[in-house]
Amino acid sequence: MTNSSKTQFLKDISTAVKGRDGGLIKAEITPQDWAKQTSVTREKSRSPSANKTSNIEKLTKILEGQSATIYHLESASKVPSQIANCAKNWAKRTQNSNDPALDRGEETDPIEIAYGDNSTLKELIKGNEAMLNNDTIKLVSWPTQPLLSEGDALISLTIADAAASETGTLFMLSSNENPTPLNFLSACHIVLLPSDKICETYEEAYHSSLSHSAKNNIPRTINMISGPSRTADIEQALTLGAHGPMELNVLIYDEA
Amino acid sequence: MSQPHVSEKEQLNKGLKGRAHEALTDANLQKALSVIGKGFVNKRAMALEGCPQFKALSDRAVAIKRHTLTHLEHYLEQFEQALNAQGGQLHFASTPGQARDIITQICKEQNAKSIAKGKTMVGEEINLTHHLEDEGFECVETDLGEYLIQLRNEIPSHIIAPAVHLTREEIRDDFKTAHKSLPRDRELETPQDFVKEARGILREKFINADVGITGANLLIAETGSTTLVTNEGNGDLCSSLPNTHIVISSFEKLVPTFEDASTILRLLARSATGQAISTYTSFITGAKRPDDLTGPNNFHVVLLDNGRSQMLGSDFEDMLRCIRCGACLNHCPVYQNIGGHAYGSVYPGPMGAVLSPQFMGEKSQDLPFASSFCGRCNEVCPMQIPLTKLMRQWRQKATNKAGLVANLPMHLWASLAKRPRLYNWAMAIGLPMVSWVTKQKTITNIIPALAAWQKHRSLPNIEKKSFQVQYQTDKKNKE
Numbered sequence: 159m160t161n162s163s164k165t166q167f168l169k170d171i172s173t174a175v176k177g178r179d180g181g182l183i184k185a186e187i188t189p190q191d192w193a194k195q196t197s198v199t200r201e202k203s204r205s206p207s208a209n210k211t212s213n214i215e216k217l218t219k220i221l222e223g224q225s226a227t228i229y230h231l232e233s234a235s236k237v238p239s240q241i242a243n244c245a246k247n248w249a250k251r252t253q254n255s256n257d258p259a260l261d262r263g264e265e266t267d268p269i270e271i272a273y274g275d276n277s278t279l280k281e282l283i284k285g286n287e288a289m290l291n292n293d294t295i296k297l298v299s300w301p302t303q304p305l306l307s308e309g310d311a312l313i314s315l316t317i318a319d320a321a322a323s324e325t326g327t328l329f330m331l332s333s334n335e336n337p338t339p340l341n342f343l344s345a346c347h348i349v350l351l352p353s354d355k356i357c358e359t360y361e362e363a364y365h366s367s368l369s370h371s372a373k374n375n376i377p378r379t380i381n382m383i384s385g386p387s388r389t390a391d392i393e394q395a396l397t398l399g400a401h402g403p404m405e406l407n408v409l410i411y412d413e414a
Numbered sequence: 415m416s417q418p419h420v421s422e423k424e425q426l427n428k429g430l431k432g433r434a435h436e437a438l439t440d441a442n443l444q445k446a447l448s449v450i451g452k453g454f455v456n457k458r459a460m461a462l463e464g465c466p467q468f469k470a471l472s473d474r475a476v477a478i479k480r481h482t483l484t485h486l487e488h489y490l491e492q493f494e495q496a497l498n499a500q501g502g503q504l505h506f507a508s509t510p511g512q513a514r515d516i517i518t519q520i521c522k523e524q525n526a527k528s529i530a531k532g533k534t535m536v537g538e539e540i541n542l543t544h545h546l547e548d549e550g551f552e553c554v555e556t557d558l559g560e561y562l563i564q565l566r567n568e569i570p571s572h573i574i575a576p577a578v579h580l581t582r583e584e585i586r587d588d589f590k591t592a593h594k595s596l597p598r599d600r601e602l603e604t605p606q607d608f609v610k611e612a613r614g615i616l617r618e619k620f621i622n623a624d625v626g627i628t629g630a631n632l633l634i635a636e637t638g639s640t641t642l643v644t645n646e647g648n649g650d651l652c653s654s655l656p657n658t659h660i661v662i663s664s665f666e667k668l669v670p671t672f673e674d675a676s677t678i679l680r681l682l683a684r685s686a687t688g689q690a691i692s693t694y695t696s697f698i699t700g701a702k703r704p705d706d707l708t709g710p711n712n713f714h715v716v717l718l719d720n721g722r723s724q725m726l727g728s729d730f731e732d733m734l735r736c737i738r739c740g741a742c743l744n745h746c747p748v749y750q751n752i753g754g755h756a757y758g759s760v761y762p763g764p765m766g767a768v769l770s771p772q773f774m775g776e777k778s779q780d781l782p783f784a785s786s787f788c789g790r791c792n793e794v795c796p797m798q799i800p801l802t803k804l805m806r807q808w809r810q811k812a813t814n815k816a817g818l819v820a821n822l823p824m825h826l827w828a829s830l831a832k833r834p835r836l837y838n839w840a841m842a843i844g845l846p847m848v849s850w851v852t853k854q855k856t857i858t859n860i861i862p863a864l865a866a867w868q869k870h871r872s873l874p875n876i877e878k879k880s881f882q883v884q885y886q887t888d889k890k891n892k893e
């Protein structure tokens with residue numbers, strides 16, 4: 159805001175800091191040394207030991223414990239049919255729901271799946287477009303009015319940029335291909351996760367995802383997602399689907 | 415909507431004692447509080463069991479905060495530069511009034527009508543929502559717990575579970591009163607019913623909001639990122655749908671790098687809810703990028719001081735490590751019995767007893783007295799803050815101020831203790847008397863002041879002979 163409030167703010171801090179015990183300050187390393195130490199550990203997390211199988215197992219176990227559903231697909235070619243299955247299952251589960259938020263209108267309307275204009279996804283469903291664009295299922299691209307007005311398109315589809323097995327956490331970087339609201343607005347979220355992107359720690363996942371992002375530049379939003387949305391605000395009872403997805407489906411596959 | 419059910423001022427006037435007494439006799443509150451032990455305490459214990467490196471992480475986290483606070487000016491500078499490079503703007507507010515003005519100004523510049531707000535304790539500290547409502551904006555709390563207490567015009571009773579004091583019955587009444595467009599006879603039984611209803615109502619608010627306001631759990635200097643931790647995902651809708659996003663936070667949330675943030679995140683949820691990590695952790699850096707389809711065009715971070723800088727360089731600097739996990743509340747026998755509102759401050763429990771006198775001054779000077787000094791808070795604090803020591807220091811300050819009258823019993827005791835013969839003589843006469851008095855069923859007739867105290871616990875029987883006398887006799891018998 160105004161420069162004067164900044165000056166006052168910083169002055170208050172520097173005055174207080176001057177009152178510090180000089181010995182304590184000397185004992186503390188400099189910011190430059192801190193950065194150096196960090197760059198050493200950072201290098202290590204950039205080249206993690208490849209523990210692929212155990213990472214996949216751990217991620218699956220933990221995410222399932224956090225109420226997500228995991229599908230291991232034999233190959234990338236199975237992705238379109240599994241997306242369709244998830245969508246149909248969701249429609250079936252919510253068919254008789256009296257919840258207005260889940261009302262898709264006419265039963266005969268196709269189930270809409272919202273997605274970003276994602277080139278990887280387009281590549282994945284190439285040749286199988288009909289599976290996701292027919293009388294019962296329809297892919298719609300963000301930003302779509304129905305999803306915004308809490309109505310029809312209750313399913314969203316995004317691709318994870320990385321995952322950390324330590325707590326079953328997906329990393330989603332925002333871009334024109336992966337708009338952030340798709341991670342939160344839908345009732346049922348389907349995430350595609352190439353098995354090569356599964357790391358162990360947050361640091362590994364963070365740096366590997368950034369290395370793929372455009373110009374190595376940090377995106378506006380990085381979402382770490384570890385299950386469907388939840389709340390315990392009503393008498394501490396765990397309830398899913400507070401504002402974000404009630405259901406999180408993760409499709410793990412080997413990239414061709 | 416600007417006056418709370420029981421106005422804050424009224425609450426403060428009752429004093430800590432008055433409020434605590436009310437809390438102890440409030441059956442609904444006692445029922446609600448009884449779940450804390452089963453919930454948070456057990457879940458935290460389990461989470462720590464599953465994380466053998468917890469202690470090492472905690473040591474590292476303490477070192478990170480110490481380092482950052484020592485070089486605060488450097489990291490503030492770095493944060494601002496990185497933030498500016500991504501199209502964000504940093505604002506400095508020394509006082510709550512300045513912070514409110516800055517935010518009001520931004521909203522006015524945007525011609526905003528409606529604001530969707532996520533949970534922020536700094537926002538609570540400056541009474542932001544009420545202020546924005548008074549300024550004529552529609553300001554809706556979107557965290558479910560915050561929404562529940564907004565409907566009742568109350569302040570949070572817990573820093574991570576603001577509505578932990580409410581029962582289903584109370585929430586049902588509030589929903590039926592507030593959501594008039596829904597059929598009066600609809601079913602509101604299970605937690606699911608409530609959550610679905612709120613989801614539907616609030617969805618519209620997110621989509622129509624001109625401004626989103628959230629807090630930040632951490633600020634990362636290297637990248638200029640703000641970190642947002644939630645389980646519901648409401649904060650992420652506040653931060654990604656409206657055209658303007660404002661983050662209100664404070665400087666002690668700074669850490670140097672993502673690696674440092676990760677260390678603290680590994681402690682936060684485990685200590686708070688007993689989860690290994692909260693469902694959503696988001697790193698938000700600046701405004702929307704040119705080719706993003708969605709995201710705010712305007713991004714502001716407001717940093718509040720409000721007395722924090724005075725803690726730097728003093729013993730209270732330790733308190734600036736606090737990550738607001740709530741573990742010290744959950745494990746505090748006083749908090750478990752009286753709940754958050756009795757503290758009369760947005761920060762309750764042991765952490766509140768240390769912070770509130772700093773932020774609110776005289777008004778909350780009695781808070782450090784709401785402790786039994788059992789020390790559980792020190793043990794469970796992931797940031798190793800010596801809470802009881804700091805509470806004692808506040809007590810000391812308050813007592814020094816109160817002067818000789820309040821200190822008289824202590825002075826008497828001290829002068830006795832310094833004279834062993836006099837002390838033994840006084841004990842020999844005094845103890846049998848006290849012992850007799852405490853064994854009387856009608857003790858409250860003799861000492862009426864004990865009536866309130868005895869309602870919730872029983873007075874221990876006091877031995878006729880002092881420890882010293884017993885020890886000496888015992889020693890002689892053995893010889």
Ligand code: SF4
Nearest residue numbers: 736737739740742795
């Ligand atoms: S004082 Fe410690 S235990 Fe209490 S909220 Fe802060 S970090 Fe958590």
